[in-house]
Amino acid sequence: MNVNDDLIDKIEDYLRGRLHKNEAVLFEQEIEANAELKELVGIHRFEIEAIEYLVEKDLLDKIRKWDTEPVQEMPAPKGIKWLKWINWSLFVMCLLAGIWYFENRLKTGSDAEKIHEFKEPSTDIIPEIPGNKEETSAPVATEKSDKNTAPNKDTRPSPQANEYLALADAFYQQPEHLVSNLKSPALDVPSTRISRAAQAFKEGQFKTVIALLRNLTPEDEPQQYEMVRELLAHAYFKSGEYPAAAAVFKSIADAKLIANMNDRAEWYLVLSLLPDYKKEKDQVDNWLHKMVDPAMEHGYAGSALELQQQLSKMNNH
Amino acid sequence: MKKIYTDQQLMNAIESGAHLREEAFYYILHHSGWKEQCLAFVIQHGGDEEEGKEVFQETAVLFDRNIRLKRFEGRSSLNTYFFSIAKRRWWKMIEGRKKHEPFDTEKHSNETVESGEDMMLSKEKKEYFEQIMELIGARCKEILRLQQLDYSLEEIAAQVQLSSAAMAKKEAYRCRLKLRNLVEANPFLKSIFK
Incomplete structure (x- = not known):
């Protein structure tokens, strides 16, 4: 391989994200096909990381030093004076507008009082799980009893009509040990709700799992409540009840108990929102954006990036 | 008057890299209230002030x-x-701390224990960076x-007391080459890229 200045410059540009997207993709293919080039890129990446480490260490040392020193006054950043003027101008304009509005309203009388009611947009991101209070006592759920209960509203969109559902299915991989992680003594007692739910999950009876676990409270299962909730969320997902799955995954993510579990819940939340991508686009995009951010060190960053690229391709078509 | 930065001003200052970046971080540390926010969060979630400071610094x-x-x-x-970012740093820190506690089978029986490989590698890398930078x-x-x-090359020349921008350019090239030679001479580093 001819290592010349042009190649070195190209490697630098690639590593610093200065190559055009298409050019970067082509270069990546070249790197994959050429072991010598791959090694060279690796060495350059290490160099850049080493220099970046210098920058970061220097900043860290400075912050630590400043933190021990008495606080000093700082010069105002450039632009603050202008900002002050802009604020004052806005204030004066608002004042004038207020006076004008008040005078105008007096003139127009009662007609002006027809003010449209402003309805605030709902802040509920995810619809609530449709609750069924009758199931609180969690009867022994069987295939038969499931059929006898009121039919569940099938929220699963038609696969033909929804390519996003296919994408969610393609990316979905049941976490290993989802059931076997539930290792409490409860599992050894066949009559407990959790052991029955775990067994039902293994047998693919997801609606039974839902019936058994949907009303479980932390008091019922204080030691492994979040893990049981995770099982419930997967049961919802597998039976096509995506909004309900999303709601449970979100509650697990919001609980922020263990980073590992949190990352997992966030990833499956995204997959649960995906079938209704047209409606949940902002949420899905925001979650993926957060997950691929290197600073977040997200456990599913790789999958998230892949999904982001797939979505981008689909949206471009 | 209380001195404030807008988000755009902060970003511009940090991206500029030079002394404006340091001023921006001085502001973030002492005048933005972000440090206090981090400390409050960490203390509220089982940490102490020192850990809160650490989270803030790493987040910065x-x-x-x-x-x-x-x-x-x-x-x-x-x-x-x-x-x-700070919240995630704190969770990661808690996880790391749990790994160093004596293992309580009952307490941890239901947790999925994350591999510490990434952390180890990062520590290892840092040590190599330190060694290389010393050399x-x-x-x-x-x-x-x-x-x-x-x-700019002029600024670099002034900071490290070189006579001109041209000298700074030459010296920067020489330093980069020195770094490359050190990296290339290290068999372990070469092996991790393969």
Whole structure:
């Protein structure tokens, strides 16, 4: 391989994200096909990381030093004076507008009082799980009893009509040990709700799992409540009840108990929102954006990036 | 008057790399209230003040990197972004701390224990960086740091007391080559790229 200045410059540009997207993709293919080039890129990446480490260490040392020193006054950043003027101008304009509005309203009388009611947009991101209070006592759920209960509203969109559902299915991989992680003594007692739910999950009876676990409270299962909730969320997902799955995954993510579990819940939340991508686009995009951010060190960053690229391709078509 | 930065001013200052970046971080540390926010969060979630400080400092470094490398796309305020990084740092720290506690079978029987490989590798890398940077010398270290922060050649020359921008350019090239030679000469480092 001819290592010349042009190649070195190209490697630098690639590593610093200065190559055009298409050019970067082509270069990546070249790197994959050429072991010598791959090694060279690796060495350059290490160099850049080493220099970046210098920058970061220097900043860290400075912050630590400043933190021990008495606080000093700082010069105002450039632009603050202008900002002050802009604020004052806005204030004066608002004042004038207020006076004008008040005078105008007096003139127009009662007609002006027809003010449209402003309805605030709902802040509920995810619809609530449709609750069924009758199931609180969690009867022994069987295939038969499931059929006898009121039919569940099938929220699963038609696969033909929804390519996003296919994408969610393609990316979905049941976490290993989802059931076997539930290792409490409860599992050894066949009559407990959790052991029955775990067994039902293994047998693919997801609606039974839902019936058994949907009303479980932390008091019922204080030691492994979040893990049981995770099982419930997967049961919802597998039976096509995506909004309900999303709601449970979100509650697990919001609980922020263990980073590992949190990352997992966030990833499956995204997959649960995906079938209704047209409606949940902002949420899905925001979650993926957060997950691929290197600073977040997200456990599913790789999958998230892949999904982001797939979505981008689909949206471009 | 209380001195404040807008988000855009903070970003501009950090991206500029030079002394404005340091002023911006001085502001973030002492005048933005973000540090207090981190401390409160950490203390509220079982940590102490020292740990809160550590979280803030590490977050500041990650935040700096992401702003400079333009990874932040402005989908939230800088404060929200900073705080979300801080929260994750704290969870990771708690996880790391749990790994060092004597293993309590009952307590941990239901947890999925994360592999510590990433952390180890990162620590290992840091040690290599330290070793290499020691070998490269103080002046080269400073030149490479300033160059990474997009200081102009004139500014670099002034900072490290070289006679001209041309000299700074020459010296920066020499330092980079020195770094490359050190990296290439290390068989372990070569092996991790294969």
